[in-house]
Amino acid sequence: MQTMTEREDDRTAEEMRTHTYLVTATDRFMSGWGKCRDGVSKCAWACKPEDWNKVFKWVSDRGEMRYVNQVTGKWYPRNAKHVHIYVVHEDHPSLNS
Numbered sequence: 001m002q003t004m005t006e007r008e009d010d011r012t013a014e015e016m017r018t019h020t021y022l023v024t025a026t027d028r029f030m031s032g033w034g035k036c037r038d039g040v041s042k043c044a045w046a047c048k049p050e051d052w053n054k055v056f057k058w059v060s061d062r063g064e065m066r067y068v069n070q071v072t073g074k075w076y077p078r079n080a081k082h083v084h085i086y087v088v089h090e091d092h093p094s095l096n097s
Helices: 013-018 049-060
Strands: 006-009 021-027 041-047 065-072 082-087
Touching: 021 049, 041 049, 049 065
Parallel strands: 006 082, 041 082
Antiparallel strands: 021 041, 021 065
16 A cells, blocks of 8 residues: 655745755654654755755764655655655755854
């Protein structure tokens, strides 16, 4: 049985053209309860190409994140109950560390 995925994407139409790199991960903390009861929570941070390495390090350093990867283009993870794409703006902590 395939899981229905609830998808949230915080990017505007313009940000979908400028924030083309996604740093993706499985959120161990959010998986298994709330919107992800009996399922997995996947998340991504959309950033500009020049920022992806800083964002990748920031996500990798977070203890609740597993299977951190980088993708470009469309991202539709399989077997996720909930997917949330955040946007990395200039004031994001990953860019100021």
